[in-house]
Amino acid sequence: MILIEDTCVSDDIAEKFFVCNLDKCKGACCVEGDLGAPLEFSELPVLEEIYETVKPYLSREGIAAIEKQGKYIKDWEGDYSTTTIDEKECAYAIYDEKGILKCGIEQAYNDGKIGFKKPISCHLYPIRITKYEHYHAINYDRWSICSPACELGESLGVPVYKFLKAPLIRAYGENWYQQLEKEIEDAKL
Known part of the structure; x- marks a missing residue:
């Protein structure tokens, strides 16, 4: 320790x-598990602020889930996480041409549209x-x-x-x- x-x-x-090997795992961490990505309380207003800029990067299903459930959810323990599509993949996740899940927020960041890379829990995974x-x-x-x-x-x-x-x-x-x-x-x- x-x-x-x-x-x-x-x-x-x-x-x-x-070392992440997306060609093998296909971004499974964006779809597996009980909830979306854990969020810091300080990230909640950031998601509110960047949503309209990130929205064009998202899938129709992701947008629908966010518009129905909100930009994030509060779970039964009082913790926050990203919205999911049918309790599966993160609503901010997008599939690339190889079928690999990637982050729509990060894509907007990489394109210089926003200054927030992605939730810190995702970045640290x-x-x-x-x-x-x-x-x-x-x-x-x-x-x-x-x-x-x-x-x-x-x-x-x-x-x-x-x-x-x-x-x-x-x-x-x-x-x-x-x-x-x-x-x-x-x-x-």
Whole structure:
């Protein structure tokens, strides 16, 4: 376990390997599971603000789901997540020409239309963060649909924390990430 500021980082973040392999998994994390992508409370007004700009990137089914259910939903535990289509794929997900699910929000971002890349929970995946009163627990979420990503990461020698450098910096800052790198390197000595 690695302790940095008010975070507790699982050793798996340093020890396990991961590189998304969309050709193999087809973006299954955008469709599998009980709910849409977890959302931070601070992301809710962002979804409201960017929706009209993102809307042209979305599927008819995604737009219909959002217009019926809202731009996000509140679950039975009081947590927020993205709207889903028939309780399956995220309403913001789009299929590309290869049948791979990608993020319509991220596509609008890549095209320079908005300044929000995508929900931080998506950007950080396979890391999941549990927020407690005094600290955040940062854990690696093992899921069978990501087996091709684990295999690719291992073959390339890319640990989870390196693959997710940009979203970790987005979530916790450059100094935090440098401390994480130092702790991991020091542990190897």
